[in-house]
Amino acid sequence: MAHQYPDKRPSEVLSEILREIPVIQWEFLENEAEDRWLPYTLLASQDLEHAYSCFKSKCFISFRQHRYEVNLRQLTQRNWNTGTVRRIRRREAVDLPALSAASQEMLDLLEFNIQSRKRLKTENDALKVSNDTLQTSHADLTRQLDKERWERDLGLQVERVMCDAEKRGLQQQLSRQILSQLPDWSTLCTDYMQRALKRYDPKFTALRDYFLQSMASHRRSSQSGQWCPRPDVEVTDIVEVVNCNKQRAYETARGGEVLHRNSHSCCAIPGVTAFKCTVEDGCRDLNEYLLFHGCPRHRVDDIARRGIDPQRGGETTGSLFGRGAYFAQNASKSDLYTTCHECHGNANYTDCRHAEGERCIFAVRVMLGETWLAKTQGLSQTIRAPERSNGDPFDSIAAVTKKNGGIVDHMEFVIFDRQLSLVRYLFYYRHKTACQCHNCQHRRTA
Ligand SMILES: [Zn+2]
Ligand SMILES: [Zn+2]
Ligand SMILES: [Zn+2]
Ligand SMILES: [Zn+2]
Secondary structure (H helix, E strand, O other): OOOOOOOOOHHHHHHHHHHHOOOOEEEEEEEOOOOEEEEOOHHHHHHHHHHHHOOOOEEEEEEOOEEEEEEOOOOEEEEOOOOOEEEEEEEOOOOHHHOOHHHHHHHHHHHHHHHHHHHHHHHHHHHHHHHHHHHHHHHHHHHHHHHHHHHHHHHHHHHHHHHHHHHHHHHHHHHHHHHHOOOOHHHOOOOEEEEEOOOOOHHHHHHHHHHHHOOOOOEOOOOOOOEOOOOOEEEEEEEEEEEHHHHHHHHHHHHOHHHHHOOOOOOOOOOOOOEEOOOOOOOOOOOEEEEEEEOOHHHHHHHHHHOOOHHHOOOOOOOOOOOOEEEEOOHHHHHHHOOOOOOOOOOOHHHOOOOOOOEEEEEEEEEOOOEEEEOOOOOOOOOOOOEOOOOOEOOEEEEOEHHHOOOEOOOEEEEOOHHHEEEEEEEEEEEOOOOOOHHHHHHHHO
């Protein structure tokens, strides 16, 4: 786009052109006394030039309604009618002063145009430079702003992530405290009571979340290859059980026989997802967990008061690992052993056909102590865990999952001493209408 403008004036350019391309002009002497020469018309001039360049000695032209005979050797013309003879001449250049005023005006205009365009170009170049400068500084500013915005966003994100982590950490800490908590019975004036938790109580939320998160997917039936969706349930009530005598017995076992059997902290149990109660400072780790236990609905209050009796274990629920009290780490597993509020008196869990009836599952604090990892079925009538090398029995049995070489889909735990478990909470809940879990499918179709 960069135009190059000549430094020469247009008049100079024009005269150069005229010098290179001769302008031929034929003229006749109109007045000899005044030496006044006049040009022929363009047409006559062209005819004369043609004859001249063909080296003719004579030619005829028409001019001003007269016919002339032209002698190109003598350079004369003779009017055929009047016989008047005049001299003629051939001129090869036109003097600049002879240019018409109009031409001069045009040249002036051209000159003016060129000067204007030069000035405009200069101004335009200057504008371009300042525009470039502006664009550069604009780009710099944009980059700077982007950088600052990015840094600010990153800072905010980091802060938010840290806040979230902190909040989650605090919530987890609170949940751990809640799930680990035992009532201070020394301040109570009653031996036994049930108290329903308010829904806005953080305790309710923590416990409900724990209950719901433990729901797992199960096979359609024990030998089936089909896995059903996790139970979709709604918690209707959570009731805390305060049972001073049972708690005293539990705490006594913890500080006595179980402690004596385990001279060091107990081994960690592989594959456990259940909540492990916080080990208090200065105490030995005795593998205390919050586990689930399902019961027929009509027995709930009795069991809450008396505790879970290992002697009655396996009476109704089978006894793969001996006659003890069975606990699950998935409420969905305990759900199988429940009946509902619509069931009659002595109904067994296999009898319940009410998919959406209200059920109850216990959350029980269980002291598993040193656990025997069972990978095969045990003796169904055995009333204690296998012995360790020193002759003492293990405190509990943990059924290992198939994934880890065992025989169950979901871990379960068995204890044989009544005082190693303490009923802490009752979860009242219903399966939702849309629930497609293994138990709902069974209860609806059986
Ligand atoms: Zn050990
Ligand atoms: Zn039971
Ligand atoms: Zn029922
Ligand atoms: Zn269900």
